[in-house]
Amino acid sequence: MSAHAAATPDPAGAPAGSGSGPRVRRSARFGWISFVIFAVVVALMALVPVTESVGNINNLTQLLILIVMGVTWNLLAGYAGLVSIGLQAFIGLGGYILLDLADNNAVQPFVALALTALLCGVVALVSSFVVFRLRGGYFAIGTWVVAEVFSLITQQINSLGGGSGTSLDALSYLEPITRLKDVYWAALICAVITLVGVYWLLRSRTGLALTATRDDEDGARSLGVRSTLTRRIAYTVAGIGCGAAGGLLLMSNLDIVPSSAYSVNLSAYMIFIVLIGGLGTIEGPVIGAVVFWYIQLEFASDGAYYLIALGALAVLMTLVLPGGIAGLIRRVTHVDPFPVGYTLASEEPTSGGAEGP
Amino acid sequence: MSESLLSVANLRKSFGALLVVDDVTFDVAGGEVLGVMGPNGAGKTTMLNLVSGALAPDGGRVVLAGKDVTRVGVVGRCRRGIGRTHQVPRPFERMSVFENILVGATNGGGTHRGRERYRLANGAIERAGLSGKANRLAGSLPLLDRKRLELARALATAPEILLLDEIAGGLTEPEVQKLVELVLELRASGLGIVWIEHVVHALMATVDRLMALTYGRVIAQGDPQEVMESEELQHAYLGTVAP
Numbered sequence: 001m002s003a004h005a006a007a008t009p010d011p012a013g014a015p016a017g018s019g020s021g022p023r024v025r026r027s028a029r030f031g032w033i034s035f036v037i038f039a040v041v042v043a044l045m046a047l048v049p050v051t052e053s054v055g056n057i058n059n060l061t062q063l064l065i066l067i068v069m070g071v072t073w074n075l076l077a078g079y080a081g082l083v084s085i086g087l088q089a090f091i092g093l094g095g096y097i098l099l100d101l102a103d104n105n106a107v108q109p110f111v112a113l114a115l116t117a118l119l120c121g122v123v124a125l126v127s128s129f130v131v132f133r134l135r136g137g138y139f140a141i142g143t144w145v146v147a148e149v150f151s152l153i154t155q156q157i158n159s160l161g162g163g164s165g166t167s168l169d170a171l172s173y174l175e176p177i178t179r180l181k182d183v184y185w186a187a188l189i190c191a192v193i194t195l196v197g198v199y200w201l202l203r204s205r206t207g208l209a210l211t212a213t214r215d216d217e218d219g220a221r222s223l224g225v226r227s228t229l230t231r232r233i234a235y236t237v238a239g240i241g242c243g244a245a246g247g248l249l250l251m252s253n254l255d256i257v258p259s260s261a262y263s264v265n266l267s268a269y270m271i272f273i274v275l276i277g278g279l280g281t282i283e284g285p286v287i288g289a290v291v292f293w294y295i296q297l298e299f300a301s302d303g304a305y306y307l308i309a310l311g312a313l314a315v316l317m318t319l320v321l322p323g324g325i326a327g328l329i330r331r332v333t334h335v336d337p338f339p340v341g342y343t344l345a346s347e348e349p350t351s352g353g354a355e356g357p
Numbered sequence: 358m359s360e361s362l363l364s365v366a367n368l369r370k371s372f373g374a375l376l377v378v379d380d381v382t383f384d385v386a387g388g389e390v391l392g393v394m395g396p397n398g399a400g401k402t403t404m405l406n407l408v409s410g411a412l413a414p415d416g417g418r419v420v421l422a423g424k425d426v427t428r429v430g431v432v433g434r435c436r437r438g439i440g441r442t443h444q445v446p447r448p449f450e451r452m453s454v455f456e457n458i459l460v461g462a463t464n465g466g467g468t469h470r471g472r473e474r475y476r477l478a479n480g481a482i483e484r485a486g487l488s489g490k491a492n493r494l495a496g497s498l499p500l501l502d503r504k505r506l507e508l509a510r511a512l513a514t515a516p517e518i519l520l521l522d523e524i525a526g527g528l529t530e531p532e533v534q535k536l537v538e539l540v541l542e543l544r545a546s547g548l549g550i551v552w553i554e555h556v557v558h559a560l561m562a563t564v565d566r567l568m569a570l571t572y573g574r575v576i577a578q579g580d581p582q583e584v585m586e587s588e589e590l591q592h593a594y595l596g597t598v599a600p
Contacts (some may be wrong), residue, residue, distance in 0.1 A: 222411060225460060
């Protein structure tokens with residue numbers, strides 16, 4: 001029975017006569033169009049402070065911060081399977097670290113912003129050793145508890161304003177208009193870095209391991225995936241993103257109070273943004289952030305009715321349009337504008353689309 | 358069949374008061390297939406989980422290529438060359454078939470890079486009979502293809518030891534024949550294989566040795582024909598010694 005004399009060293013067996021190996025496609029057809037659109041939008045956004053009025057600049061800064069928050073939450077929930085309602089821990093921490101660095105330690109505020117993001121990443125990394133002991137819903141709640149602990153600790157520190165809050169003085173060296181413009185540009189840079197960074201991460205080997213872990217952790221581990229390490233990387237990146245968002249919020253609002261800096265409402269916003277936009281897509285949270293930002297801008301003055309409508313919209317969207325707006329666009333156009341997956345080119349005709357429902 | 362690639366000694370595992378794997382010892386050499394039989398609940402899959410590292414044993418040792426890996430987890434054992442399939446397939450449902458297999462090629466035994474991992478993944482697709490389905494979502498596959506995907510992913514990790522958990526169940530007769538050929542081919546390429554299977558003729562066509570388990574204990578081990586005809590095995594399946 002064993003006429004198999006020649007032993008192949010490669011157990012998976014490369015197909016006979018395949019010199020160059022299979023062709024794997026990682027970009028969509030006409031994929032460059034998405035990137036041209038992205039570049040044009042970023043360029044136009046960069047010119048906003050030249051043309052727009054002061055009020056609009058600050059509003060758009062808020063939009064960019066919402067984008068950073070949404071993209072970050074989506075990285076965890078949509079790609080890593082880590083649903084958290086506690087990322088405000090790093091948003092609040094980001095604000096307070098920036099405050100301490102800039103006001104109490106005379107660090108240049110924009111340098112402090114970069115340091116803040118990195119420090120929040122370190123805190124996220126360390127706290128992951130605690131919260132990763134929890135799974136699923138327990139993880140979601142556990143991270144919230146961490147946020148509350150951070151809030152309570154912050155309230156005890158008098159040099160940071162204690163429970164009644166304080167304001168950022170370090171930016172007062174700038175003319176108000178210059179400050180608004182500079183903070184806007186900083187927010188734009190942060191949003192671009194977050195988007196490009198998360199996209200790059202998801203296309204990397206870590207991204208592949210991350211989505212495998214999301215779908216079946218034990219299955220992934222049996223294929224050699226270091227699932228915990230992979231999730232830790234994602235959580236650290238989320239800490240960096242939320243830290244930057246928190247720092248930017250302080251630079252934009254100039255005031256900070258623990259009760260709102262660490263508010264669970266921030267998580268509700270992030271969830272809303274991602275659900276409306278499209279969970280587990282690159283463009284989804286950006287779309288969701290624009291929608292949320294517009295609703296907030298137009299209707300926030302309506303108080304309780306605004307919140308009720310927001311909740312009703314979120315429920316409606318998850319029932320009618322589970323893939324969010326991005327999911328709808330993908331279903332209609334059959335195009336994944338920012339693919340992170342792999343397509344075997346030799347079998348293209350059978351391909352229905354790349355990633356996710 | 359000179360020196361053993363995988364050496365398992367006195368493996369023991371209990372869940373609460375229930376002793377599931379009781380003093381199991383066996384060796385597998387490169388280029389050798391060990392078949393594992395036994396009634397449902399005999400502890401076969403648990404034994405496989407102990408070898409793959411998915412479960413930690415209460416006692417005993419697992420030695421791979423001369424190195425004690427008893428304390429190495431499932432991730433480390435996969436990277437050192439133990440690949441396995443799951444009896445109940447565990448596809449990454451929101452990823453394509455090709456991506457599923459690429460996870461193994463990227464993270465498993467060789468931790469392959471660039472084009473090499475694509476070639477490995479593509480080869481595994483063809484070997485497991487999934488050609489033409491590479492770009493489909495794994496979640497949309499029927500059960501049989503999910504089983505094929507299990508095999509393809511395990512092969513893509515470039516294993517030296519392959520643990521197969523009931524991959525022939527549900528296959529049609531020609532498909533079983535193809536599977537038998539594939540296993541023989543893998544054996545010829547030097548892999549050591551442990552194959553749990555209820556499809557007896559598939560086992561008999563491929564294995565060098567057969568091991569029978571019941572209540573977690575090895576009741577017979579050795580030449581397939583002799584094990585099949587042993588009183589112990591017939592007793593385990595039929596509950597009574599044939600006259």
